[in-house]
Amino acid sequence: MLIESTPVDNYYHVISYASGQEGFVYITLVKKITEDIDNPFAPTNVDAVVDIRVLDVGPGLATIIKLPQNKFVIYDAGGSSGINTLAQIKEYIPAGSTIELMVLSHTDADHLVAAGPVIRDYKVKKVIWTGYERSMISNDDPTDAYNNFINLLNNSTTQKVNLNELDSTIKPGTKFTIGDARFTFLCGFGEPRPEWDLTDQGEKLNSVSIIMKLEFGGRSVLFCGDAVGRHRDDDETALIATEKYLLDHAADLLPSEIIIAPHHGAKNGSSKAFVEKVKPEYVVFSAGHKYSHPAARTANQYLRFTTAGKILRTDRGDDEQTLSEWSETRIAGCKDKSNDDIVQIQLRSNGTYRAYYLIGGNICSQ
Numbered sequence: 520m521l522i523e524s525t526p527v528d529n530y531y532h533v534i535s536y537a538s539g540q541e542g543f544v545y546i547t548l549v550k551k552i553t554e555d556i557d558n559p560f561a562p563t564n565v566d567a568v569v570d571i572r573v574l575d576v577g578p579g580l581a582t583i584i585k586l587p588q589n590k591f592v593i594y595d596a597g598g599s600s601g602i603n604t605l606a607q608i609k610e611y612i613p614a615g616s617t618i619e620l621m622v623l624s625h626t627d628a629d630h631l632v633a634a635g636p637v638i639r640d641y642k643v644k645k646v647i648w649t650g651y652e653r654s655m656i657s658n659d660d661p662t663d664a665y666n667n668f669i670n671l672l673n674n675s676t677t678q679k680v681n682l683n684e685l686d687s688t689i690k691p692g693t694k695f696t697i698g699d700a701r702f703t704f705l706c707g708f709g710e711p712r713p714e715w716d717l718t719d720q721g722e723k724l725n726s727v728s729i730i731m732k733l734e735f736g737g738r739s740v741l742f743c744g745d746a747v748g749r750h751r752d753d754d755e756t757a758l759i760a761t762e763k764y765l766l767d768h769a770a771d772l773l774p775s776e777i778i779i780a781p782h783h784g785a786k787n788g789s790s791k792a793f794v795e796k797v798k799p800e801y802v803v804f805s806a807g808h809k810y811s812h813p814a815a816r817t818a819n820q821y822l823r824f825t826t827a828g829k830i831l832r833t834d835r836g837d838d839e840q841t842l843s844e845w846s847e848t849r850i851a852g853c854k855d856k857s858n859d860d861i862v863q864i865q866l867r868s869n870g871t872y873r874a875y876y877l878i879g880g881n882i883c884s885q
Contacts, residue, residue: 567587567699567736567867567868567869568587568865568866568867568868569584569585569586569587569700569733569735569736569865569866569867570584570585570863570864570865571583571584571585571733571740571863571864571865571866572584572585572611572861572862572863572864573779573803573805573831573833573861573862573863573864574598574604574607574608574833574858574861575607575807575833575834575857575858575859575860575861575862576597576598576599576600576603576604576607576805576807576833576857576858577598577599577600577603577807577808577809577856577857578598578599578629578783578806578807578808578809578810578812579595579597579598579599579604579628579629579630579632579783579805579807580595580597580598580624580629580630580744580779580783580805581593581595581596581597581598581604581607581608581630581633581805582594582595582742582779582805583608583611583612584733585611585612586619586697586698586700587698587699587700588698589616590617590619590697590698591612591616591617591618591619592618592619592620592621592622592697592702593608593618593620593621593622593637594621594622594624594731594742595622595623595624595630595631595742595744596608596621596623596630596631596632596633596634596637597627597628597629597630597631597632597633597634598629598632598633598857599629599632599807599809599857600632600857601632601633601635601636601664601667603857603858604632604633605633605636605637605640607858607861608633608637609640612641614640614641615640615641615642616641616642617641617642617643617644618637618641618642618643618644619644619645619697620643620644620645620646620647620695620702621634621637621638621643621645621646621647622646622647622648622729622731622742623646623647623648623649623668623729624649624728624729624730624742624743624744624745625648625649625651625724625725625727625728625729625744625745626648626649626650626651626652626653626661626662626665626724627662627724627725627745628662628663628664628665630744630745631648631664631665631668632664634646634648634664634668635664635667635668635669635670635671635672636667636671638668638671638672638675638677639671639675643675643677644677644678645677645678645679645680646672646677646678646679646680647680647682647707647729648680648681648682648729649681649682649683649707649708649709649727649728649729650681650682650683650684650685650709651682651683651708651709651710651711651723651724651727652665652724653720653724655683655710656720656723656724657720681709682707682708682709682727682729683709683710684709685709686709687709688706688707688708688709689704689706689707689708689729690704691704691705691706691765691768691769691772692704692705692769692772699735699736699868700733700734700735701733701734701735702731702732702733702734703731703732703734703772704729704730704731704732705730705731705732705765705769705772705773706728706729706730706761706764706765706768706769707727707728707729707730708726708727709727710727711723711726711727711760712764715759715760717747717760719750722747722750722760722787724745725744725745725746725747725761725782725787726746726747726760726761727761728743728744728745728746728747728761728781729744730742730743730744730746730761730765732772732775733866735866735867735868736866736867736868736869736870736871736872737870738776738777738866738870738872739774739775739776739777739866740775740776740777740778740779740864740866741773741775741777741778741779741797741799742779743778743779743780743781743782743788744781744782745781745782745783745785745788746760746761746762746765746781746782746788747759747760747761747762747781747782747787747788748760748761748762748763748781748787748788748789748790748792748793749762749786749787749788749790750787751785751786751787752786753787755791756791757790758790758791758792758793759790761781762781762788762790762792762793765793766792766793766796770796773793773796773797774796774797774798775797775799776799776800776801776872777799777800777801777802777803777864777872777874778797778799778801778802778803779803779805780802780803780804780805780813780817780821781793782812783804783805783806783810783812783813784804784806784812784813784814784817784818784832784845785810785812785813785814785817786814786816786817786843788817789817789820789821790820791820794820794821794823794824795823798824799821799824799825800824800825800829801825801829801830801831801864801874802818802821802825802829802830802831803830803831803832803833803862803864803874804818804830804831804832804833804834805832805833806832806833806834806837807833807834807837807855807857808834808837808839808854808855808856809839811839811841811843811844812834812844813832813844813845814843814844814845815842815843815844815845815846816843817845818830818845818847827847829874830847831862831874831875831876832845832847832848832860833857833860833861833862834855834860835848835855835859835860835876835881836848836849836850836853836855836860836881836882836883837849837850837853837854837855838850838851838852838853838854848881850881850883852883853883854883855883859878860876860878861876861877861878862874862875862876862877863875863876863877
């Protein structure tokens with residue numbers, strides 16, 4: 520079935536009735552039929568699919584959620600380059616389109632470097648972000664990415680929800696719906712909670728992350744930003760900060776079939792207790808050739824509930840040559856580039872779901 524009626528560069532964007540998998544077919548291999556097709560695999564509503572695209576933006580996170588009737592939500596718009604991230608977004612969302620909501624989990628550049636340009640080039644109805652940035656806890660200035668975001672946001676008509684400015688915390692279980700898709704916020708903070716007693720600047724900035732769950736067709740995806748669940752060198756029983764808050768206040772909301780893992784698979788997220796509560800079948804690590812993400816220690820937590828084949832990473836083939844990085848898919852000498860390991864997640868109204876790489880094969884393209 521055609522997703523878009525107009526070809527791009529002589530290729531049609533199509534979706535399989537049988538599997539729900541999307542792809543591109545050369546124009547001469549497509550025959551357009553306008554009448555009804557008697558297909559046993561055809562869903563009762565061909566629009567009843569939610570696609571989540573985890574972009575391959577290097578060390579960072581950017582995800583696009585495409586809902587039925589071509590409605591869009593963005594959760595984080597980061598990466599190593601705002602130009603690269605914006606280009607990938609435009610490959611999927613036509614410039615000038617309306618975006619129902621943009622959620623920025625926290626203010627690190629690797630999660631919002633393209634947020635300002637998105638607001639400039641799209642009609643973003645509403646943006647929610649923590650507002651807690653590094654100048655509030657150090658002598659450093661706000662990052663260029665954050666200043667750019669604020670400047671472009673202030674010159675837009677986008678509705679602004681700045682948790683720090685509002686002196687607000689998102690109440691666990693806060694819900695909103697778009698069609699049949701249900702979004703639930705599990706937490707989000709304008710500043711770290713005093714009882715967390717965090718001293719590390721990075722952990723402070725990460726700990727306030729806005730955590731969100733998407734449900735459709737009885738299945739769910741958990742978006743975790745850079746949630747903190749332990750210090751880097753803590754033992755396996757440690758549970759602190761964001762993940763402890765989630766276990767204490769939103770435990771019943773955590774179980775999910777798919778998780779976009781906290782902090783790119785870093786050692787200070789995905790605590791044992793947190794993973795045991797989520798119990799995902801699929802895990803996505805949004806990582807790049809930097810920081811030794813995802814960590815073997817973190818991957819091993821998830822491997823108690825799933826298999827290596829269901830753990831997807833946007834740095835497939837990467838070889839950082841460190842003992843701490845998870846070695847699965849490693850190709851010796853490979854310095855993984857961006858935009859070749861995009862992960863696609865599909866939730867369908869009939870309850871089926873899947874997660875897969877848009878480009879098959881583990882090939883190092885340097």
